Amino acid sequence: MNKEKIFSEIAVITMEDILNNTATGIYFVTPTRQILYWNKGAEEITGFSEGEIIGKKCFETPLRHLDDKGTNLCEGRCPLVEAIEKREKVEKKVWVHTKEGKLKHIVVKTVPMYDKSGNVVGAVETFDDISLLDKLEKVNKKLKELSVRDPLTNLYNKREMYFHLKRAIAKSSRGTKMVVIFIDLNKFKKINDICGHLEGDRIIKEFSEKIKRAFREEDMLFRPQTSRFGGDEFVVVLEVGEFVDEKMLTNRIEEIVKGFSAKSCIGEINMAVGITYVKPTDDIEKILKRVDSAMYKSKESGKVEFIK
Incomplete structure (x- = not known):
């Protein structure tokens, strides 16, 4: 396959195709935290479809991000708010409610988005399920304990x-x-x-x-x-x-x-x-x-x- 053919095939893949074919959850919000985009990864992690989420402000959804103390971050300075206000990347481990009513441990990375003039026009948040890592850490801790x-x-x-x-x-x-x-x-x-x-x-x-x-x-x-x-x-x-x-x-x-x-x-x-x-x-x-x-x-x- 020649180089021109490879590039022509890649060209038909849209950004949405790329975002929807990743296991990482991704969503975009406006400065007022209205959700504009919700990918398939976000749907698979939380169980909520884009129809249930898009158009709503994140604090109005049933997702409800919690910290380790059980504080509802959506009612205060959540990672999205911090990223927009500080104009910098924010990374945190939080808990999110799934559609099944369970809590899932995730790591979120939030980055502010800018227009050509440098104004903040929203933020993008990516998140990954770290429940398996939590289990592995517990097993590793137990094995370490057994060794001593x-x-x-x-x-x-x-x-x-x-x-x-x-x-x-x-x-x-x-x-x-x-x-x-x-x-x-x-x-x-x-x-x-x-x-x-x-x-x-x-x-x-x-x-x-x-x-x-x-x-x-x-x-x-x-x-x-x-x-x-x-x-x-x-x-x-x-x-x-x-x-x-x-x-x-x-x-x-x-x-x-x-x-x-x-x-x-x-x-x-x-x-x-x-x-x-x-x-x-x-x-x-x-x-x-x-x-x-x-x-x-x-x-x-x-x-x-x-x-x-």
């Missing part, structure tokens, strides 16, 4: 806790007092061996809930990050205030874990707790070695143990 959470307890997993330990070292080097707590359930292996893994999972979930409640984000003494570090091991990273000394912290942790126990088929299960400070010269291995030693010392003493 332990599926049984919904606490951070070991990999994510390594990230928080690295941050704790960085904060410590900037003068923030950081503490790591290592918690291990006593006799847990016997539960799995004698009572079975379902009973073991129940005990783990029970303790994780107690740990979550004990180390709350709202606590004025410290700001915690909590993880299930292994089978029956939990690690908590705390940012504590400058006024908190070793004795105060140990007493507070003693107070928190006092009475932490659960009944099992082999009797009462409690936990050993070790604590250490994070030092600016630390690496993760050094921190875990110290706090692990403190935890084993706790198993022998039956008390919360602190190793600097």
